[in-house]
Amino acid sequence: MAEAFRWAFIGTGTLAKKVIKEITATGRHAVVSAYSRSRERLEAFCRPYGTYAAESVEDAVSRPDVDGVYISVTNESHYEICRRCLELGKPVLLEKPFTIKAEETERLQALAKSKGLYLSEAMWTWYSDVPNKVLELVRSGRLGKVKDVYMSYSRYSIDYAPRVSDPLLGGGALLDIGIYPITYSYRLFGFPKGIHCNGDIVNGADYSDDIVLDYDGFKVRMDVSIVGTKGEVMIIDGSEGTLMNVDYHYGLPAAVKVGDDVEVIQGDRGYNKEFDAVAFEILEGLTESRFIPMRSTLDCMRILDECRRQMNLVYPFER
Numbered sequence: 001m002a003e004a005f006r007w008a009f010i011g012t013g014t015l016a017k018k019v020i021k022e023i024t025a026t027g028r029h030a031v032v033s034a035y036s037r038s039r040e041r042l043e044a045f046c047r048p049y050g051t052y053a054a055e056s057v058e059d060a061v062s063r064p065d066v067d068g069v070y071i072s073v074t075n076e077s078h079y080e081i082c083r084r085c086l087e088l089g090k091p092v093l094l095e096k097p098f099t100i101k102a103e104e105t106e107r108l109q110a111l112a113k114s115k116g117l118y119l120s121e122a123m124w125t126w127y128s129d130v131p132n133k134v135l136e137l138v139r140s141g142r143l144g145k146v147k148d149v150y151m152s153y154s155r156y157s158i159d160y161a162p163r164v165s166d167p168l169l170g171g172g173a174l175l176d177i178g179i180y181p182i183t184y185s186y187r188l189f190g191f192p193k194g195i196h197c198n199g200d201i202v203n204g205a206d207y208s209d210d211i212v213l214d215y216d217g218f219k220v221r222m223d224v225s226i227v228g229t230k231g232e233v234m235i236i237d238g239s240e241g242t243l244m245n246v247d248y249h250y251g252l253p254a255a256v257k258v259g260d261d262v263e264v265i266q267g268d269r270g271y272n273k274e275f276d277a278v279a280f281e282i283l284e285g286l287t288e289s290r291f292i293p294m295r296s297t298l299d300c301m302r303i304l305d306e307c308r309r310q311m312n313l314v315y316p317f318e319r
Helices: 014-024 039-049 057-061 075-087 102-115 129-140 173-189 271-284 294-311
Strands: 005-010 029-035 068-071 092-095 119-122 146-156 194-202 205-215 218-225 227-238 241-246 254-258 261-265
Touching: 005 014, 005 057, 005 271, 014 029, 014 039, 014 271, 029 039, 029 057, 057 075, 068 075, 068 271, 075 092, 075 102, 102 119, 102 294, 119 271, 119 294, 129 173, 129 241, 129 254, 129 261, 146 173, 173 205, 173 218, 173 227, 173 294, 194 294, 205 227, 205 294, 218 227
Parallel strands: 005 029, 005 068, 068 092, 092 119, 146 218
Antiparallel strands: 146 227, 194 205, 205 218, 227 241, 241 254, 254 261
16 A cells, blocks of 8 residues: 555544554554544544544545544444444545344445445454465364264453443343454354354343354364453364464464474464554445455344343344
8 A cells, every 4th residue: 555544434442442552553554533422532542543433434534534433432333333434425434343143244235335345343353364364274084983972161250341331231141352362263164054052141241152053073162251361262173183372353363283293373463453444445336345254244133132132132222
Protein backbone atom coordinates (compact mmCIF):
# COMPACT_ATOMS: atom_id res chain seq x y z
CA MET A 1 0.00 0.00 0.00
CA ALA A 2 1.56 3.27 -1.13
CA GLU A 3 -0.58 5.25 1.30
CA ALA A 4 -2.03 4.33 4.66
CA PHE A 5 -5.36 2.52 4.54
CA ARG A 6 -7.88 4.69 6.38
CA TRP A 7 -10.16 3.10 8.93
CA ALA A 8 -13.19 4.16 10.91
CA PHE A 9 -13.34 2.34 14.26
CA ILE A 10 -16.72 1.69 15.85
CA GLY A 11 -16.06 0.67 19.43
CA THR A 12 -13.11 1.83 21.53
CA GLY A 13 -12.78 -0.85 24.18
CA THR A 14 -9.83 -3.01 25.24
CA LEU A 15 -9.52 -4.82 21.93
CA ALA A 16 -9.76 -1.66 19.83
CA LYS A 17 -6.98 -0.10 21.93
CA LYS A 18 -4.69 -3.04 21.22
CA VAL A 19 -5.50 -3.00 17.52
CA ILE A 20 -5.04 0.72 16.90
CA LYS A 21 -1.70 0.75 18.70
CA GLU A 22 -0.34 -2.12 16.62
CA ILE A 23 -1.62 -1.26 13.17
CA THR A 24 -0.88 2.48 13.20
CA ALA A 25 2.72 1.86 14.29
CA THR A 26 3.47 0.39 10.85
CA GLY A 27 2.40 3.47 8.91
CA ARG A 28 0.33 1.22 6.65
CA HIS A 29 -2.89 2.04 8.51
CA ALA A 30 -4.51 5.15 9.93
CA VAL A 31 -7.64 5.40 12.04
CA VAL A 32 -9.16 8.63 10.76
CA SER A 33 -12.39 8.49 12.76
CA ALA A 34 -13.92 6.60 15.64
CA TYR A 35 -17.15 6.39 17.59
CA SER A 36 -18.10 5.17 21.06
CA ARG A 37 -21.21 5.72 23.15
CA SER A 38 -18.95 7.05 25.91
CA ARG A 39 -17.70 10.49 24.87
CA GLU A 40 -15.02 10.52 27.55
CA ARG A 41 -13.65 7.13 26.52
CA LEU A 42 -13.86 8.08 22.85
CA GLU A 43 -11.83 11.25 23.25
CA ALA A 44 -9.20 9.44 25.30
CA PHE A 45 -8.99 6.79 22.58
CA CYS A 46 -8.65 9.28 19.73
CA ARG A 47 -6.28 11.83 21.27
CA PRO A 48 -2.93 9.97 20.87
CA TYR A 49 -3.58 9.22 17.20
CA GLY A 50 -5.14 12.46 15.98
CA THR A 51 -8.32 10.53 15.24
CA TYR A 52 -11.58 12.38 14.72
CA ALA A 53 -13.98 11.74 17.63
CA ALA A 54 -17.27 11.35 15.79
CA GLU A 55 -20.70 12.27 17.14
CA SER A 56 -22.40 9.13 15.76
CA VAL A 57 -21.80 5.98 13.74
CA GLU A 58 -22.92 7.82 10.64
CA ASP A 59 -20.59 10.73 11.39
CA ALA A 60 -17.62 8.37 11.73
CA VAL A 61 -18.36 6.17 8.72
CA SER A 62 -19.74 8.52 6.04
CA ARG A 63 -16.56 10.61 5.79
CA PRO A 64 -15.06 10.49 2.27
CA ASP A 65 -11.62 9.62 3.66
CA VAL A 66 -12.81 6.32 5.21
CA ASP A 67 -11.68 3.28 3.20
CA GLY A 68 -13.09 0.65 5.55
CA VAL A 69 -14.83 0.17 8.90
CA TYR A 70 -13.70 -2.00 11.80
CA ILE A 71 -16.44 -2.87 14.32
CA SER A 72 -15.59 -4.10 17.83
CA VAL A 73 -18.70 -3.38 19.87
CA THR A 74 -20.48 -5.73 22.28
CA ASN A 75 -22.06 -8.82 20.74
CA GLU A 76 -25.69 -7.75 20.80
CA SER A 77 -24.88 -4.65 18.71
CA HIS A 78 -22.92 -6.35 15.92
CA TYR A 79 -25.83 -6.82 13.55
CA GLU A 80 -27.34 -3.34 13.81
CA ILE A 81 -24.05 -1.43 13.67
CA CYS A 82 -22.80 -3.47 10.72
CA ARG A 83 -26.09 -3.02 8.88
CA ARG A 84 -25.85 0.76 9.27
CA CYS A 85 -22.27 0.81 7.99
CA LEU A 86 -23.15 -1.28 4.94
CA GLU A 87 -26.13 0.97 4.23
CA LEU A 88 -23.65 3.87 4.20
CA GLY A 89 -21.73 2.07 1.45
CA LYS A 90 -18.57 1.14 3.35
CA PRO A 91 -16.63 -2.17 3.48
CA VAL A 92 -16.73 -3.77 6.91
CA LEU A 93 -14.47 -5.94 9.06
CA LEU A 94 -16.71 -7.18 11.90
CA GLU A 95 -15.41 -8.78 15.09
CA LYS A 96 -16.36 -12.25 16.22
CA PRO A 97 -18.87 -13.58 16.98
CA PHE A 98 -20.14 -12.20 13.71
CA THR A 99 -23.68 -11.84 15.02
CA ILE A 100 -25.86 -13.32 17.75
CA LYS A 101 -27.43 -15.87 15.41
CA ALA A 102 -27.03 -17.22 11.88
CA GLU A 103 -30.16 -15.51 10.58
CA GLU A 104 -28.57 -12.11 11.23
CA THR A 105 -25.38 -13.21 9.49
CA GLU A 106 -27.37 -14.22 6.42
CA ARG A 107 -29.05 -10.83 6.32
CA LEU A 108 -25.76 -8.93 6.53
CA GLN A 109 -24.14 -11.08 3.88
CA ALA A 110 -27.11 -10.59 1.56
CA LEU A 111 -27.00 -6.83 2.11
CA ALA A 112 -23.27 -6.67 1.39
CA LYS A 113 -23.73 -8.74 -1.75
CA SER A 114 -26.57 -6.53 -2.99
CA LYS A 115 -24.36 -3.48 -2.58
CA GLY A 116 -21.17 -5.07 -3.90
CA LEU A 117 -19.38 -4.40 -0.62
CA TYR A 118 -16.62 -6.27 1.17
CA LEU A 119 -17.73 -7.92 4.41
CA SER A 120 -15.62 -10.22 6.55
CA GLU A 121 -15.26 -11.61 10.05
CA ALA A 122 -12.32 -10.38 12.12
CA MET A 123 -11.15 -13.86 13.15
CA TRP A 124 -7.46 -12.96 13.51
CA THR A 125 -6.41 -16.58 14.16
CA TRP A 126 -6.71 -17.44 10.48
CA TYR A 127 -4.37 -14.68 9.37
CA SER A 128 -1.55 -16.06 11.54
CA ASP A 129 1.11 -18.37 10.11
CA VAL A 130 0.87 -21.26 12.58
CA PRO A 131 -2.87 -22.02 12.16
CA ASN A 132 -2.46 -22.01 8.38
CA LYS A 133 0.57 -24.31 8.61
CA VAL A 134 -1.43 -26.61 10.90
CA LEU A 135 -4.17 -26.67 8.28
CA GLU A 136 -1.64 -27.65 5.59
CA LEU A 137 -0.20 -30.32 7.88
CA VAL A 138 -3.56 -31.94 8.58
CA ARG A 139 -4.54 -31.85 4.91
CA SER A 140 -1.19 -33.36 3.88
CA GLY A 141 -1.94 -36.53 5.83
CA ARG A 142 1.34 -36.38 7.72
CA LEU A 143 -0.43 -37.18 10.99
CA GLY A 144 -2.15 -40.09 9.28
CA LYS A 145 -5.81 -40.74 9.91
CA VAL A 146 -7.20 -38.44 12.59
CA LYS A 147 -8.33 -40.50 15.59
CA ASP A 148 -9.19 -37.93 18.25
CA VAL A 149 -9.11 -34.17 18.81
CA TYR A 150 -9.25 -32.30 22.11
CA MET A 151 -9.56 -28.51 22.38
CA SER A 152 -9.86 -26.46 25.53
CA TYR A 153 -10.35 -22.76 26.08
CA SER A 154 -10.92 -22.69 29.80
CA ARG A 155 -9.73 -19.71 31.80
CA TYR A 156 -11.11 -17.56 34.60
CA SER A 157 -11.88 -14.62 32.34
CA ILE A 158 -15.24 -13.61 33.74
CA ASP A 159 -13.69 -10.48 35.26
CA TYR A 160 -11.97 -9.44 32.00
CA ALA A 161 -14.86 -7.13 31.16
CA PRO A 162 -18.56 -6.87 32.14
CA ARG A 163 -19.62 -7.95 28.64
CA VAL A 164 -18.08 -11.42 29.12
CA SER A 165 -20.91 -12.67 31.35
CA ASP A 166 -23.70 -10.17 30.72
CA PRO A 167 -26.65 -11.79 28.90
CA LEU A 168 -27.95 -8.35 27.94
CA LEU A 169 -24.79 -7.93 25.87
CA GLY A 170 -24.84 -11.43 24.37
CA GLY A 171 -22.17 -12.60 26.82
CA GLY A 172 -21.20 -16.09 27.91
CA ALA A 173 -18.55 -18.68 27.15
CA LEU A 174 -19.92 -19.88 23.81
CA LEU A 175 -20.03 -16.59 21.92
CA ASP A 176 -17.11 -14.95 23.70
CA ILE A 177 -14.50 -17.71 23.40
CA GLY A 178 -16.22 -20.90 22.16
CA ILE A 179 -16.22 -19.39 18.70
CA TYR A 180 -12.43 -19.94 18.56
CA PRO A 181 -12.24 -23.76 18.90
CA ILE A 182 -15.43 -24.13 16.85
CA THR A 183 -14.00 -22.07 14.00
CA TYR A 184 -10.63 -23.84 14.26
CA SER A 185 -12.31 -27.24 14.07
CA TYR A 186 -14.44 -26.12 11.14
CA ARG A 187 -11.40 -24.83 9.26
CA LEU A 188 -9.55 -28.11 9.75
CA PHE A 189 -12.35 -30.62 9.27
CA GLY A 190 -15.40 -28.88 7.80
CA PHE A 191 -18.97 -28.87 9.03
CA PRO A 192 -19.56 -31.65 11.58
CA LYS A 193 -21.94 -34.55 11.08
CA GLY A 194 -23.21 -34.19 14.63
CA ILE A 195 -23.22 -31.47 17.29
CA HIS A 196 -23.64 -32.11 21.01
CA CYS A 197 -23.53 -29.42 23.69
CA ASN A 198 -24.20 -29.16 27.40
CA GLY A 199 -23.84 -25.85 29.20
CA ASP A 200 -23.81 -24.47 32.72
CA ILE A 201 -26.06 -21.40 32.58
CA VAL A 202 -25.80 -18.87 35.41
CA ASN A 203 -27.93 -15.73 35.53
CA GLY A 204 -28.83 -16.06 31.87
CA ALA A 205 -25.33 -16.62 30.46
CA ASP A 206 -23.42 -19.85 29.84
CA TYR A 207 -20.33 -20.02 32.05
CA SER A 208 -19.02 -23.41 30.87
CA ASP A 209 -19.79 -25.60 27.87
CA ASP A 210 -18.96 -29.19 26.93
CA ILE A 211 -19.10 -29.48 23.14
CA VAL A 212 -18.56 -32.53 20.95
CA LEU A 213 -18.46 -32.33 17.16
CA ASP A 214 -18.79 -35.62 15.26
CA TYR A 215 -16.76 -36.35 12.14
CA ASP A 216 -16.10 -39.51 10.16
CA GLY A 217 -14.10 -41.78 12.46
CA PHE A 218 -13.33 -39.25 15.19
CA LYS A 219 -14.74 -36.59 17.47
CA VAL A 220 -13.60 -33.11 18.41
CA ARG A 221 -14.12 -32.65 22.16
CA MET A 222 -14.16 -29.11 23.52
CA ASP A 223 -14.01 -27.68 27.04
CA VAL A 224 -15.02 -24.01 26.97
CA SER A 225 -15.28 -21.92 30.13
CA ILE A 226 -15.00 -18.37 31.43
CA VAL A 227 -14.59 -19.71 34.98
CA GLY A 228 -12.33 -22.66 34.18
CA THR A 229 -8.70 -23.55 34.85
CA LYS A 230 -7.80 -26.02 32.10
CA GLY A 231 -6.11 -23.39 29.97
CA GLU A 232 -6.00 -23.32 26.20
CA VAL A 233 -4.65 -26.35 24.36
CA MET A 234 -5.34 -28.33 21.19
CA ILE A 235 -4.23 -31.95 20.72
CA ILE A 236 -4.75 -33.78 17.45
CA ASP A 237 -4.00 -37.51 17.62
CA GLY A 238 -3.45 -39.25 14.32
CA SER A 239 -2.48 -42.78 13.33
CA GLU A 240 1.00 -41.56 12.36
CA GLY A 241 1.63 -38.67 14.74
CA THR A 242 0.38 -36.09 17.21
CA LEU A 243 0.13 -32.31 17.17
CA MET A 244 -0.05 -30.18 20.30
CA ASN A 245 -0.65 -26.45 20.33
CA VAL A 246 -0.94 -24.29 23.46
CA ASP A 247 -2.77 -20.96 23.09
CA TYR A 248 -3.74 -21.97 19.57
CA HIS A 249 -6.08 -19.05 18.93
CA TYR A 250 -3.14 -16.65 19.37
CA GLY A 251 -1.16 -18.48 16.68
CA LEU A 252 1.59 -19.58 19.09
CA PRO A 253 4.02 -22.36 18.05
CA ALA A 254 2.75 -25.93 17.69
CA ALA A 255 4.71 -29.14 18.31
CA VAL A 256 4.38 -32.09 15.92
CA LYS A 257 5.64 -35.57 16.82
CA VAL A 258 5.82 -38.22 14.09
CA GLY A 259 7.70 -41.32 15.19
CA ASP A 260 10.84 -40.11 16.93
CA ASP A 261 10.89 -36.81 15.06
CA VAL A 262 9.64 -33.63 16.74
CA GLU A 263 9.08 -30.43 14.78
CA VAL A 264 8.06 -27.03 16.10
CA ILE A 265 5.83 -24.99 13.78
CA GLN A 266 6.40 -21.27 14.19
CA GLY A 267 5.42 -18.10 12.41
CA ASP A 268 4.29 -14.51 12.61
CA ARG A 269 1.01 -13.46 14.15
CA GLY A 270 -0.75 -10.34 15.33
CA TYR A 271 -3.31 -7.84 14.11
CA ASN A 272 -1.16 -6.44 11.31
CA LYS A 273 -1.39 -9.63 9.26
CA GLU A 274 -5.17 -9.47 9.47
CA PHE A 275 -5.52 -5.76 8.75
CA ASP A 276 -2.92 -5.80 5.96
CA ALA A 277 -4.71 -8.67 4.23
CA VAL A 278 -8.15 -7.11 4.58
CA ALA A 279 -6.94 -3.71 3.35
CA PHE A 280 -5.33 -5.28 0.26
CA GLU A 281 -8.50 -7.26 -0.49
CA ILE A 282 -10.67 -4.16 -0.24
CA LEU A 283 -8.28 -2.19 -2.45
CA GLU A 284 -8.34 -5.07 -4.96
CA GLY A 285 -12.09 -4.68 -5.17
CA LEU A 286 -12.89 -8.04 -3.58
CA THR A 287 -16.17 -8.46 -1.75
CA GLU A 288 -15.23 -11.65 0.12
CA SER A 289 -12.19 -12.65 2.14
CA ARG A 290 -9.79 -15.26 0.78
CA PHE A 291 -9.01 -16.28 4.37
CA ILE A 292 -12.53 -16.38 5.76
CA PRO A 293 -15.17 -16.96 3.08
CA MET A 294 -18.72 -15.92 3.92
CA ARG A 295 -19.81 -19.56 3.87
CA SER A 296 -17.42 -20.43 6.70
CA THR A 297 -18.68 -17.58 8.88
CA LEU A 298 -22.29 -18.63 8.29
CA ASP A 299 -21.55 -22.31 8.95
CA CYS A 300 -19.84 -21.51 12.25
CA MET A 301 -22.79 -19.35 13.27
CA ARG A 302 -25.05 -22.33 12.56
CA ILE A 303 -22.94 -24.49 14.87
CA LEU A 304 -23.27 -21.84 17.58
CA ASP A 305 -27.03 -21.72 17.00
CA GLU A 306 -27.32 -25.47 17.48
CA CYS A 307 -25.26 -25.35 20.68
CA ARG A 308 -27.48 -22.59 22.02
CA ARG A 309 -30.60 -24.56 21.06
CA GLN A 310 -29.39 -27.63 22.94
CA MET A 311 -28.51 -25.53 26.00
CA ASN A 312 -31.80 -23.63 25.75
CA LEU A 313 -29.74 -20.44 25.85
CA VAL A 314 -31.97 -17.51 24.90
CA TYR A 315 -30.88 -13.96 25.60
CA PRO A 316 -33.33 -11.49 27.18
CA PHE A 317 -33.45 -9.31 24.05
CA GLU A 318 -34.50 -12.35 21.98
CA ARG A 319 -37.62 -13.08 24.03
